[in-house]
Amino acid sequence: MDFNLTEERGMLRDTLGRFLRDKYDHGLRRRLEASGQAYCPDVFEGLAELGVLGALFSEEHGGFGGSGFDLAVVFEELGRAGTLEPILPAVLAGGLIAEAGRTDLVEEIIAGTTVATLAHGEAGARYDQSHVTTSAKVDGDQIVLSGTKSHVLNGAQARLLVVSARESGAVMDEAGISLFLVPSDAIGVTITDHVNLDSTSAATVVLDSVRLDASVRIGSAGEGFELLEASIARGVTALCVEALGAMEAAKTLTLEYLKERRQFGVPIGSFQALQHRMADVLIEIEQARSAVINLAGNLHRPRLERERHVSAAKNMIGRVATLVVEECIQLHGGIAMTEEYALSHFARRLTMIDHLYGDVDHHLERFITLSAA
Amino acid sequence: MDLHYTEEEQAFRTKVREWLAENLPHALSEKIRLGKRLTKADYELWHRLLNERGWLAQNWPREYGGAEWNAVQRQIFEEESCLANAPHIVPFGPTMLGPVLLAFGSEEQKRHYLPRILNGEDWWCQGYSEPGAGSDLAAIKTTAMRDGDHYVVNGQKTWTTLGQHADWIFCLVRTDPGAKKQEGISFLLIDMKTPGITVRPITLIDGDAEVNEVFFDDVRVPVANRVGEENKGWTYAKYLLTHERTNITGVGFSTATLKALKSTAAQVQSGGRPLSQNPLFAARMAQVEIDLMAMTTTNLRVVSAASKGRAPGAESSMLKVKGSRIRQELTSLMRRAFGPDAMPFQNDYLEGGDNLDALGPENAASAAPTYFNMRKLSIFGGTNEVQRTIITKTMLGL
Ligand SMILES: Cc1cc2nc3c(=O)[nH]c(=O)nc-3n(C[C@H](O)[C@H](O)[C@H](O)COP(=O)(O)OP(=O)(O)OC[C@H]3O[C@@H](n4cnc5c(N)ncnc54)[C@H](O)[C@@H]3O)c2cc1C
Numbered sequence: 012m013d014f015n016l017t018e019e020r021g022m023l024r025d026t027l028g029r030f031l032r033d034k035y036d037h038g039l040r041r042r043l044e045a046s047g048q049a050y051c052p053d054v055f056e057g058l059a060e061l062g063v064l065g066a067l068f069s070e071e072h073g074g075f076g077g078s079g080f081d082l083a084v085v086f087e088e089l090g091r092a093g094t095l096e097p098i099l100p101a102v103l104a105g106g107l108i109a110e111a112g113r114t115d116l117v118e119e120i121i122a123g124t125t126v127a128t129l130a131h132g133e134a135g136a137r138y139d140q141s142h143v144t145t146s147a148k149v150d151g152d153q154i155v156l157s158g159t160k161s162h163v164l165n166g167a168q169a170r171l172l173v174v175s176a177r178e179s180g181a182v183m184d185e186a187g188i189s190l191f192l193v194p195s196d197a198i199g200v201t202i203t204d205h206v207n208l209d210s211t212s213a214a215t216v217v218l219d220s221v222r223l224d225a226s227v228r229i230g231s232a233g234e235g236f237e238l239l240e241a242s243i244a245r246g247v248t249a250l251c252v253e254a255l256g257a258m259e260a261a262k263t264l265t266l267e268y269l270k271e272r273r274q275f276g277v278p279i280g281s282f283q284a285l286q287h288r289m290a291d292v293l294i295e296i297e298q299a300r301s302a303v304i305n306l307a308g309n310l311h312r313p314r315l316e317r318e319r320h321v322s323a324a325k326n327m328i329g330r331v332a333t334l335v336v337e338e339c340i341q342l343h344g345g346i347a348m349t350e351e352y353a354l355s356h357f358a359r360r361l362t363m364i365d366h367l368y369g370d371v372d373h374h375l376e377r378f379i380t381l382s383a384a
Numbered sequence: 385m386d387l388h389y390t391e392e393e394q395a396f397r398t399k400v401r402e403w404l405a406e407n408l409p410h411a412l413s414e415k416i417r418l419g420k421r422l423t424k425a426d427y428e429l430w431h432r433l434l435n436e437r438g439w440l441a442q443n444w445p446r447e448y449g450g451a452e453w454n455a456v457q458r459q460i461f462e463e464e465s466c467l468a469n470a471p472h473i474v475p476f477g478p479t480m481l482g483p484v485l486l487a488f489g490s491e492e493q494k495r496h497y498l499p500r501i502l503n504g505e506d507w508w509c510q511g512y513s514e515p516g517a518g519s520d521l522a523a524i525k526t527t528a529m530r531d532g533d534h535y536v537v538n539g540q541k542t543w544t545t546l547g548q549h550a551d552w553i554f555c556l557v558r559t560d561p562g563a564k565k566q567e568g569i570s571f572l573l574i575d576m577k578t579p580g581i582t583v584r585p586i587t588l589i590d591g592d593a594e595v596n597e598v599f600f601d602d603v604r605v606p607v608a609n610r611v612g613e614e615n616k617g618w619t620y621a622k623y624l625l626t627h628e629r630t631n632i633t634g635v636g637f638s639t640a641t642l643k644a645l646k647s648t649a650a651q652v653q654s655g656g657r658p659l660s661q662n663p664l665f666a667a668r669m670a671q672v673e674i675d676l677m678a679m680t681t682t683n684l685r686v687v688s689a690a691s692k693g694r695a696p697g698a699e700s701s702m703l704k705v706k707g708s709r710i711r712q713e714l715t716s717l718m719r720r721a722f723g724p725d726a727m728p729f730q731n732d733y734l735e736g737g738d739n740l741d742a743l744g745p746e747n748a749a750s751a752a753p754t755y756f757n758m759r760k761l762s763i764f765g766g767t768n769e770v771q772r773t774i775i776t777k778t779m780l781g782l
Contacts, residue, residue: 132724135653136724137652137653137654137655137659137723137724138654138724139654139655139656161724162724162727183656205728205729205730205743206728206729207728207729208726208727208728208753209727210729213727213728215743274520274523275520276520282769284772285769333716337712337759340759341759341762341767341768341769344518344519344763344767345513345518345542345760347589348588348589348759348760348763349586349587349588349589350587350588350589350591351586355589358589358756359589359756362719362752362755362756363727363752365720366719366723366724366726366727366752367724367727370720371720372662372664372668372720373654375664376655376664
């Protein structure tokens with residue numbers, strides 16, 4: 012067993028951490044929001060230059076990382092800083108684009124010149140990954156896509172969409188789903204964006220008889236689900252690590268405040284009623300860290316093992332995040348309720364992460380099913 | 385032991401229910417149902433309708449225009465109005481200041497201020513907390529120094545709920561800086577239009593600006609605006625806090641939220657069936673329902689003891705801790721129920737524009753903001769930690 016980072020990963024973590032501490036704070040997030048910008052282009056460019064996007068891809072695909080631990084190094088720092096830049100969409104869509112053999116596009120993603128995202132969610136799907144009603148009809152050597160995709164992360168900023176659509180089967184069938192690479196400016200694509208409670212940007216994507224060359228299909232017809240699931244597994248890994256970083260940030264803010272804030276003539280951190288709860292926060296975050304390490308280290312394993320860890324980690328993160336959010340707010344008192352105070356961002360982000368790709372209950376149920384398989 | 389409401393109490397419930405059905409404006413109940421935010425005019429309308437029926441000031445004596453309801457009747461009213469999606473009563477005038485004036489105000493103050501609370505002329509807000517005085521409320525620093533028949537007030541209040549709408553603020557101020565913490569405090573009524581007062585809104589985590597900072601810079605307040613004796617304000621302040629706490633229990637709110645949650649869970653599809661049939665979610669709902677059933681009875685036990693004349697003391701702390709947790713858990717489940725649809729931040733929609741369509745299910749937009757907003761329940765009115773300390777000291781004798 013070796014729980015230390017390799018030298019390269021350690022270096023990436025350090026430079027990335029320094030860069031973000033330098034560039035990112037709650038003030039920047041608030042300025043972006045006030046100006047209606049989804050993220051800061053300068054920071055995004057800087058992240059690309061540091062190799063953050065390259066670390067998400069294997070050498071074979073033009074990157075220099077791509078393993079679970081590479082994701083972990085990157086996303087813990089992003090989570091700690093609370094960034095809004097579209098790195099997660101690169102994980103969700105990037106691997107699938109690489110799978111399609113489009114190394115030219117992967118190169119652009121790594122350079123930060125193209126944003127690509129996954130357009131998979133649909134109204135009424137909740138967390139069911141195989142719930143796909145968007146249709147794909149073959150017409151000669153063309154394909155026609157029709158349907159509506161919701162909650163598409165950074166959909167309005169993306170130049171490329173990886174769209175899931177059904178070629179055969181019923182709404183919830185895994186078989187029959189295919190993935191398509193769709194330029195966001197294709198005729199018939201309408202993208203309407205909105206901001207989420209955690210300040211991330213998402214969009215509804217309407218596909219109105221979008222006609223494309225059939226070569227935009229990724230993999231074989233109707234067999235996209237397996238690819239999709241593996242890609243979402245990587246996305247969930249990124250999310251879990253991001254949450255871990257955000258929890259550390261929330262913990263740090265709370266700890267500082269407990270030492271600083273005085274009531275009854277003493278720092279509130281001197282009250283044992285609060286000390287013990289902070290100790291529990293620490294214990295639970297360490298548990299979450301271990302669950303995330305388990306996931307990162309098993310991401311390359313066969314499906315069943317991988318997915319059990321996906322669900323274990325996402326369930327653990329969901330539970331611990333709720334505890335951390337609720338306790339950190341409570342231990343702060345009123346100040347934590349304000350939008351102006353940085354904790355509010357981490358609280359919202361951590362809570363919303365539970366609403367992405369399956370919440371605590373969804374993954375508990377899934378873990379039970381996978382374990383029985 | 386009789387767990388049933390008496391015949392009179394049941395008749396009272398029917399009377400309230402019927403009145404609500406006839407008088408609660410649909411536009412208001414729709415806003416509540418969808419979790420939209422109420423405007424000042426919305427609250428004023430609701431207060432006016434209640435006052436016309438004589439139900440605005442529920443625990444004041446009839447002599448002063450109150451309903452003179454006992455605690456059980458108030459509980460019944462709260463339940464019924466929550467189930468009907470009625471707005472809550474803005475407590476600062478009718479529920480907080482009113483009882484303080486009735487108990488400690490001069491006859492002149494009662495005759496002047498109480499009718500104005502009832503007819504909506506004065507909107508009150510609560511100026512207790514300061515940046516340095518939260519749980520340690522007696523540490524307030526805002527001073528009121530005598531200058532002839534005026535006090536000159538300097539300092540800052542914060543977290544002032546709905547202060548942006550207020551005409552008047554009741555404040556704890558320090559009138560004797562030399563005295564021990566609790567002993568130099570007075571209870572002052574201050575006209576918000578007095579020169580030297582600045583109100584700055586604070587946006588909360590859910591995007592709503594429901595609280596404010598209020599700054600006082602050489603604000604001149606007539607000595608006649610002091611309630612009770614000089615330097616005895618702490619006694620009046622604590623009297624008010626007990627009323628505030630029982631208010632936060634929110635059994636009516638929880639009953640109504642549970643009902644809304646069940647209907648949401650029956651509508652949301654998850655894994656090819658309604659979410660209400662998902663065993664994990666069903667278990668969560670059942671768990672909180674069991675808690676609420678017991679809480680309703682705990683509340684009635686405390687409340688009926690109070691209606692026999694015994695004032696709820698430390699029991700109000702117990703109700704506050706448990707009641708707030710149940711409310712918070714219910715709003716947490718509401719947020720979870722909607723899954724990804726709870727993510728979009730639809731501030732404009734929540735601000736009320738009838739012309740705006742919600743993204744996703746119409747009642748999903750408020751789910752996550754309400755969850756965050758309700759974190760306040762365990763913080764204000766004395767934090768839950770402070771309540772536990774009260775319980776430890778007075779009920780456990782530790
Ligand atoms: C939404 C909202 C609306 C409000 N509206 C009003 C209003 O209208 N008018 C008004 O006057 N005030 C209002 N308040 C203020 C509220 O009463 C205070 O926030 C509350 O008293 C707590 O004070 P604080 O926020 O300064 O927290 P602090 O007192 O600083 O507490 C921080 C933490 O320390 C804990 N703590 C403090 N002392 C002890 C102790 N001795 N033992 C153990 N733990 C302790 C607390 O429980 C808390 O967890 C409002 C607050 C909020 C959030």
